[in-house]
Amino acid sequence: MANVKVAIRVRPLNAREGVDGGRLAVQVEDKLVRIKNTKLDGRQDVHGDSREKVLEFGFDYCYWSVSPEEPHYASQEEVFQDLGVSVLAGASEGYNVCLFAYGQTGTGKTYTMMGTQDSMGLTPRICQVRNRFLEIYNERVRDLLRGRERKKKDSLRVREHPEKGPYVQDLSQHVVSDYKQAVELLEEGIANRITAATHIHDASSRSHAIFTIQYTQAILENNLPSEIVSKIHLVDLAGSERADPHYCRDRLTEGSNINKSLVTLGIVISALAQNSQMSSSCQSINSVASEGDAGSTVGSHTSSLSGGGGGGGGGGGRRHCFIPYRDSVLTWLLKDSLGGNSKTIMIATVSPSCRSYNETLSTLRYAAHARNIVNKPRVNEDASV
Ligand code: ADP
Numbered sequence: 001m002a003n004v005k006v007a008i009r010v011r012p013l014n015a016r017e018g019v020d021g022g023r024l025a026v027q028v029e030d031k032l033v034r035i036k037n038t039k040l041d042g043r044q045d046v047h048g049d050s051r052e053k054v055l056e057f058g059f060d061y062c063y064w065s066v067s068p069e070e071p072h073y074a075s076q077e078e079v080f081q082d083l084g085v086s087v088l089a090g091a092s093e094g095y096n097v098c099l100f101a102y103g104q105t106g107t108g109k110t111y112t113m114m115g116t117q118d119s120m121g122l123t124p125r126i127c128q129v130r131n132r133f134l135e136i137y138n139e140r141v142r143d144l145l146r147g148r149e150r151k152k153k154d155s156l157r158v159r160e161h162p163e164k165g166p167y168v169q170d171l172s173q174h175v176v177s178d179y180k181q182a183v184e185l186l187e188e189g190i191a192n193r194i195t196a197a198t199h200i201h202d203a204s205s206r207s208h209a210i211f212t213i214q215y216t217q218a219i220l221e222n223n224l225p226s227e228i229v230s231k232i233h234l235v236d237l238a239g240s241e242r243a244d245p246h247y248c249r250d251r252l253t254e255g256s257n258i259n260k261s262l263v264t265l266g267i268v269i270s271a272l273a274q275n276s277q278m279s280s281s282c283q284s285i286n287s288v289a290s291e292g293d294a295g296s297t298v299g300s301h302t303s304s305l306s307g308g309g310g311g312g313g314g315g316g317g318r319r320h321c322f323i324p325y326r327d328s329v330l331t332w333l334l335k336d337s338l339g340g341n342s343k344t345i346m347i348a349t350v351s352p353s354c355r356s357y358n359e360t361l362s363t364l365r366y367a368a369h370a371r372n373i374v375n376k377p378r379v380n381e382d383a384s385v
Helices: 076-092 109-113 122-127 179-196 200-206 245-249 260-283 301-306 329-333 354-370
Strands: 005-010 026-029 032-036 054-058 061-064 097-103 134-139 158-161 165-168 173-176 209-221 224-236 343-350
Touching: 005 026, 005 076, 005 354, 026 061, 032 354, 054 354, 061 076, 076 097, 076 122, 076 209, 076 224, 076 343, 097 109, 097 354, 109 122, 109 224, 109 343, 122 179, 122 209, 122 224, 158 329, 165 329, 173 179, 179 209, 260 329, 260 354, 343 354
Parallel strands: 005 061, 005 343, 097 224, 097 343
Antiparallel strands: 026 032, 032 054, 134 173, 134 209, 158 165, 209 224
16 A cells, blocks of 8 residues: 655746746745745735635655745756656556646646756656666557557557557557667657647647556566566646636637546546545544545635536435546556556646636646545556567
């Protein structure tokens, strides 16, 4: 049993946020994130209340990447040393591992997962492993590497193997033998993602990119050759605002902006978190109430997540919620990573600016929920290929 580990990363202010003096709403101290409603500073809200509201959330890692001049600035290397190294350690022990980035568009998901030319992100660093034998699948429903093969199918089907779990049928696989080849594949996939969209931001804000590394280790067990195969999913999610009906209402194209996979991910996370809390409260009937092991602010976070989703079933239910994995391609493919056989890390990215107060608060609440999910990772011994 292992809880989903959750990291928060705060990016630098951008030019737009800097113009009004760059007032910050977010503060990080060790493993705590504080968010302050600075809009209320010196003013009153609609209820005539001028008190400053500060909410506090606890996470497994908090990265302050606002300015390199600050002493507690977290660089790409530091993020890799924590998260990337634990992904590699998990895979080399034979576990499936998933690392996914969640957050509003423009908060640094792609920067964290992929990085830039001068500042490599987690995915290319993770590919820099010393293993001899590594296969790469790069998946979406669309195969981002299909150009390398003759198969011209544009939309691929997700199916489920009784033991190995969900997979994408006909997805191309590419064996690589070193880091350079792995990064070439990655770059090719990113280029395909971009050319398919009308605008660079469209690509990363609308679609989910899943880069999967199959990590194969040849071992000798009782003098017999055997293999341990583990999967690493590295996921750059669509912008979280795509799941927000208020955001979509403002757009001319309305419904097409709502991202079903993202909405379902919210419902799945919410239901899993609820189930985990139910199980843990059964196990610790006599223990002292610990204010939710997420360490997050007690409050109304359920409402922002479960919004309209099935499963909720109104408080006090004794039954575990049904988890609607199959309602979207993303949740189906990540089924193992969410409540199943995987060690999973979520990195939630936010802006530090007071201008993004509402979005940041909703990301923090989402992340606090995810932290309650309990997975059941196990070593994949001798998974015959
Ligand atoms: P997202 O993928 O969430 O839409 P991006 O990764 O594209 O956001 O980030 C938006 C912009 O902010 C990019 O120009 C990116 O280089 C910059 N950025 C994001 N996070 C950081 C960071 N930690 N340090 C420096 N620049 C960052």
